[in-house]
Amino acid sequence: GRLPKSQVLVPMMLGGQVFGIVDLFHMEREEAFSAADVRLLETIAASAVVALENARLVAETQQALERQTATAEILQVIARSPDSVEPVFSAIVDCARRLLHGFSATLFRVQGNRLKAVATTQASQEV
Numbered sequence: 001g002r003l004p005k006s007q008v009l010v011p012m013m014l015g016g017q018v019f020g021i022v023d024l025f026h027m028e029r030e031e032a033f034s035a036a037d038v039r040l041l042e043t044i045a046a047s048a049v050v051a052l053e054n055a056r057l058v059a060e061t062q063q064a065l066e067r068q069t070a071t072a073e074i075l076q077v078i079a080r081s082p083d084s085v086e087p088v089f090s091a092i093v094d095c096a097r098r099l100l101h102g103f104s105a106t107l108f109r110v111q112g113n114r115l116k117a118v119a120t121t122q123a124s125q126e127v
Contacts, residue, residue: 006032008044012052019049069094089119097121 004025
């Protein structure tokens with residue numbers, strides 16, 4: 001190819017960090033973009049960064065909630081099973097597999113010089 005006759009590159013920045021660049025070009029006209037066009041593109045780029053940051057914060061909050069929920073589930077099992085560790089181990093592997101999107105999880109205990117599987121999840125159907 002041909003090279004554009006006009007091009008404007010605007011950084012997508014937040015807090016001094018560059019998250020990307022918006023590239024706008026015109027193949028036919030030189031000086032196709034006015035100062036007002038550049039300001040509008042800067043506003044669009046700033047809005048895109050805000051949207052990216054909001055999506056990141058929502059995902060981070062969701063992950064924190066999932067971790068807290070998993071911890072609460074394990075604590076509830078501990079409270080319901082003060083004399084038995086098996087339900088606790090099962091809750092731990094179930095929460096770990098679900099929270100970390102694993103295919104399966106197993107908890108092993110050391111017995112002498114060997115490891116013994118004491119809790120295993122079913123394999124996940126998730127791909």
